[in-house]
Amino acid sequence: MNVLVPGGNLPLPGGALAIRVPGPFDVCALVTDDSGKVRGDADFVFYNQPTAPGALLRGDTLTLEPDRLRAGATRVTVVVGAAEPGTPLARLPLPTLQVADAPGRVLVRFTPPPTQGETVLLLAEFYRRGGGWKLRALGQGYTDGLAGLARDFGVEVVAEDSAPTRGRTVAGPPRGYAGEGGAAPASRQPTTAPRPTTPGPAFAPHGSPAPHGSPAPHGSPAPHGSSAPHGSSAPHGSAVSASDPDGFLALVNPARATAGSPPVSLDARLASAAREHAAALAAAGRLGTEGADGVSVHQRVAATGYRYLAVGEHLVSGPRTAAEFVAYCLRTDRARQTLHDPAFTHAALARATDARTGETYWTALWASPLTADGLARTTAEVVGLTNRERARAGLRALAVDPLLTAAAQAHSADMVARAFYSHTSPEGSEPWDRAAAAGSTRRTIGENIACGQRSPAEVVEGWMNSPGHRANILKPAFTHIGVGFAGGGPSGTYWTQLFGA
Numbered sequence: 367m368n369v370l371v372p373g374g375n376l377p378l379p380g381g382a383l384a385i386r387v388p389g390p391f392d393v394c395a396l397v398t399d400d401s402g403k404v405r406g407d408a409d410f411v412f413y414n415q416p417t418a419p420g421a422l423l424r425g426d427t428l429t430l431e432p433d434r435l436r437a438g439a440t441r442v443t444v445v446v447g448a449a450e451p452g453t454p455l456a457r458l459p460l461p462t463l464q465v466a467d468a469p470g471r472v473l474v475r476f477t478p479p480p481t482q483g484e485t486v487l488l489l490a491e492f493y494r495r496g497g498g499w500k501l502r503a504l505g506q507g508y509t510d511g512l513a514g515l516a517r518d519f520g521v522e523v524v525a526e527d528s529a530p531t532r533g534r535t536v537a538g539p540p541r542g543y544a545g546e547g548g549a550a551p552a553s554r555q556p557t558t559a560p561r562p563t564t565p566g567p568a569f570a571p572h573g574s575p576a577p578h579g580s581p582a583p584h585g586s587p588a589p590h591g592s593s594a595p596h597g598s599s600a601p602h603g604s605a606v607s608a609s610d611p612d613g614f615l616a617l618v619n620p621a622r623a624t625a626g627s628p629p630v631s632l633d634a635r636l637a638s639a640a641r642e643h644a645a646a647l648a649a650a651g652r653l654g655t656e657g658a659d660g661v662s663v664h665q666r667v668a669a670t671g672y673r674y675l676a677v678g679e680h681l682v683s684g685p686r687t688a689a690e691f692v693a694y695c696l697r698t699d700r701a702r703q704t705l706h707d708p709a710f711t712h713a714a715l716a717r718a719t720d721a722r723t724g725e726t727y728w729t730a731l732w733a734s735p736l737t738a739d740g741l742a743r744t745t746a747e748v749v750g751l752t753n754r755e756r757a758r759a760g761l762r763a764l765a766v767d768p769l770l771t772a773a774a775q776a777h778s779a780d781m782v783a784r785a786f787y788s789h790t791s792p793e794g795s796e797p798w799d800r801a802a803a804a805g806s807t808r809r810t811i812g813e814n815i816a817c818g819q820r821s822p823a824e825v826v827e828g829w830m831n832s833p834g835h836r837a838n839i840l841k842p843a844f845t846h847i848g849v850g851f852a853g854g855g856p857s858g859t860y861w862t863q864l865f866g867a
Contacts, residue, residue, distance in 0.1 A: 373788050374502070375500050383466070384430075385465050386426055389462075396443045402441070441491055443519075447486040462476070463476045463489050463503075476490060484507030486508045488507065489504060495656070505788065612717075615632060618705060625706035628708060630711060639670050639714070642666050644727050646659060648727045651725070663858075674734060674853045675735065678732040682727075682728045691715070715728070749849055752863070767846035767847065770864040773804035774864040775849075785856055806866060811866055813862065814862070814863040818857045820859065839863075847864065848866075
């Protein structure tokens, strides 16, 4: 039997699974695709609606048959709350998730860290990876109850009263609520788990639109090809030269010029990552920000040593030539926005063919390098947008605290380096622990995190649309803030706001 910590994951066997949370808890589940949103109210399984295709809730046990889930479902998020409505989970024993296979053997247990004011907890996420299913331990909560969680997942409910967040704050949908198109993936942490990336309709063999393969996991959806934070500085030195056998630059730079954007140059590191990802797509026979090997396109970029401030990608199948590929991108709104994005300074294009079907899979990568000035501008923009929201609410502006900034930056970098997404680090440290370790003596600490968002505006908007994150941003008692940003990891971008008073 396996025991998971927050952020840990485990491959699961085929067949039915019995998911049990014993104790004074209500269990529910949300069935979604990679966007992190339900298709309709029927995807919300709870005591008053205990069945959905492939899911049955009886008492404290959810029986899940992944192969019988409704078409397009790639994730099931298991949620617990107190059986007595409105009761903070901190007053109850810690909920323990137990997952057993069809013969009844317990495969894994997960007990989340202690909670504070949270009344609903995202306990775990079952998600499709390649041809199988995996379990990811979450342990992310909401202070405003099931209504806030349901809103983040797109379920229409009557709102219940929300309580202000104290101490730590979870924020957003379970992972990257903000964007298909290149990043994944907390009130569900201040973002919705990661947000998947998907480039728009893929090409069928002769250029007509065909459905995409599943995008990668963890927030609200945004199309593939959306861009990352703006405001990056000019390239630090020249690009590492790369060959251009497809004449990619001759196709894209005139199109960028017509949009008033500067030209991009080829970078050998991006080209290497693009080749690896295109080959992974062809091997799997489907599009996705993660290949069958479980490695995301953003992790491939990071592995080459390219540290980015802005990143975007196009993942497309079907075009036979680079010219057809670029023509598709220019015809599609989201893809065209990425191709024209003035934030990007470097690019690369690669393709690979699925030997079984003859289908060609393309990966285009766009990026600008991380610089100290660019990072400072990006985090300052998050602070400015946050203070604008506080001003609208009649609250005083937050002052930047260098110690909170250091702790926030370290947490974003840690989530990238160790590929987890949580307020709680793998060894159990919490936001207030990290603030203290950075030297802060502030007595009240709150934290918002997010992944997958491509710009300061996108991440702040997502936080403001999530009750738990919004409560942190608009908490009158907070006086100081620190912001961190890091690129890489499964979701592409990781953001942290650390508040103090």
